[in-house]
Amino acid sequence: MYIPSYISLHKSGKLKMLAESLWQHMEKCDLCPRNCGANRLIGEKGTCGADTSLRIASFGPHFGEERELVGKGIGEFS
Numbered sequence: 001m002y003i004p005s006y007i008s009l010h011k012s013g014k015l016k017m018l019a020e021s022l023w024q025h026m027e028k029c030d031l032c033p034r035n036c037g038a039n040r041l042i043g044e045k046g047t048c049g050a051d052t053s054l055r056i057a058s059f060g061p062h063f064g065e066e067r068e069l070v071g072k073g074i075g076e077f078s
């Protein structure tokens with residue numbers, strides 16, 4: 001049975017490690033090509049205006065992509 005790579009990453013704990021690595025990048029932010037170096041972890045705003053808070057534009061199940069991207073549904077995370 002094929003298991004999408006994000007499921008394997010989640011179950012192995014590597015997805016969490018990658019997320020923590022991204023947070024570390026916000027201490028001297030280089031998350032985009034502007035590389036402005038803002039310390040977003042203490043509330044500084046970067047050139048883009050972003051600070052520590054994350055804004056999510058939208059979320060929801062979306063199964064309109066290839067099976068390799070969406071798996072079989074939400075139940076695979078539980």
Ligand code: SF4
Pocket residue numbers: 029030031032033034035036037038040045046047048049050
């Ligand atoms: S512009 Fe924003 S995303 Fe880009 S490096 Fe600066 S704070 Fe990070």
